[in-house]
Amino acid sequence: MSEQTNAESNPFATLKRGLQLSPELKRGLGFTIFLAAVTALGRLVVPVSAQKVLDNGLFAEAGPNAAYVITVIALGAVVLGITTAANFLMNRRLFIVSETALANLRRRTFRHIHDLSMLHQQSERRGALTARVTTDIDQVSQFLQQGGMVLVTSSAQIVAATVVMAIYSWQLTIAVWIVFIPVTWLIKWLQGHLAAAYTNVRVSVSKMLSAVSESVVGAGVVRAYGVGARTSARLDESIEEHRGDQLKAIRRSAVSFGAGELVYFGVNAIVVILGAFLVADGSMSVGELTAFLFLVVLFTQPVVIGTETLNEAQNAVSGWRRVLDILDTAPDVADPKDGADLPEGPVGVRFEGVRFAYPGGEEVLHGIDVDIAPNRKVAVVGETGSGKTTFAKLLTRLMDPTGGRVVLGETPLTDVKFSSLRSRVTMVPQEGFLFNGTLAYNVRFAKPELTDAEIYVAFSELGLTDWVEALPNGLETELGESGANVSVGERQLVSLVRAYVSDPDLLVLDEATSAVDPATELRLSSALDAVTRGRTTVIIAHRLSTAETSDEVLVFDAGNLVQHGPHADLVQEENSIYAGLHNSWIEQTRSS
């Protein structure tokens, strides 16, 4: 935990922790840095060879020396070849190592997000969690592949160029540095401004896009309420805002680019003028001045690129930090070490004084004691907010109680291995998530080895053959994104079949509340009957007809279990919550 706090405050701690979690990045790092140094030093060969060729070859005291010139050029070519090879090898190693490490980091983060309980997933927005695995890691990857080594080669290049420049002329070197120190700050300042301007552009682009898409998607509503003028004024405003931000960014970019150019030519001019004097009074040769001009390029280039890369590095470190924060959050529902498997067959459930409060909230379950025998079909009913869903989540260990315990069979739920729990206990939520794929793909999700014939059998056992056959392509019908091509009731049918083929010993089901057409309603209730046979079933019942056909009913009220027994008995208890619920249901059914 202390490491996490460090990582929050200090970029080096983030890098250290990041390297700890992705040890692949350190593999062969020494050799890669060596290659980077070779690349940086190799670039000096051009200025140095130019100086040698000019001073000792073409303008040698004893007259031009062709053999010397050829030898220097040939040696220079060999060194350049080695430099290019080292550069290629360095980039290749960087790409391979960073992609492997980051793919593993993505996998680990993704798994960890799954291990974090429902609670955490709700408190962090889902989109933000997805961003951890995608864009945040991309930022790190971009930096490692493009920026990281640029920083190493740039620093090496600046140092090496300075040393060689000083050998040729310390006076010119001091002049270059005097100009460059303030210029570096100026460039960094300009780039900071530029980055801020582009952040504004990104914000105004997304505002504009959302205004455009809202007015397109909601065109019907806009027309129905006759608010076209207001909508288009809003659109105009966002387009105008975007134009303004874009212009500001372009202006800053032009200033920044112009300043860079100006400095570059300015430094060159200073070097040429001062250099001419030094050559004239004999303290510098023509070759040395020529080499110096080359070296100034090698010196200025990394300063400009380096400051850009520093901005990238800041983004990468904060991206990395966000990923590490996720990885360093301990799952509050953990797979027990040496956990037990659930015994075979339908399983009983016992709640012993179970209490629960959502993080930072008031207690919502106040000591629930209940015993559900194996093989029973139990309906859970109660007003909205009475605690039914919370009860179901505790039953399937999507979260752990804040007091008391839940026991499955004879094993406390916290001692049951995740693998056993997830294969033997299934929860069907109200809006069972359907994946973008065919009907068969969605059913097979629970059991990939199922053949089409077996899936057909499952549909027929649940009395749904006619429904599948009426679909345009039977089992191969595409359900669309989140099942958009079928109705809400039909989505729950698919979720039921998916739960049925996974053959759990305890099935927890949250009945759909949305209105369902009568034909689907009939299918759902007969499928539900078939699904519940031969296993313990707990149904959060929103229709009292489900409670009527259950073996027993649990009635929740304001976080307490207030009644428990068969429907026929509970309905007799005068002035009870259940009798009240039942009466209002009967009235509602009659009036509709």
Ligand SMILES: Nc1ncnc2c1ncn2[C@@H]1O[C@H](COP(=O)(O)OP(=O)(O)OP(=O)(O)O)[C@@H](O)[C@H]1O
């Ligand atoms: N994620 C959450 N964070 C904080 N409080 C929550 C959360 N989920 C539910 N609650 C609160 O817990 C209480 C019980 O909610 P729960 O969802 O268990 O009720 P419910 O009986 O299932 O209601 P419904 O029939 O509307 O689904 C409510 O007061 C609710 O506001």
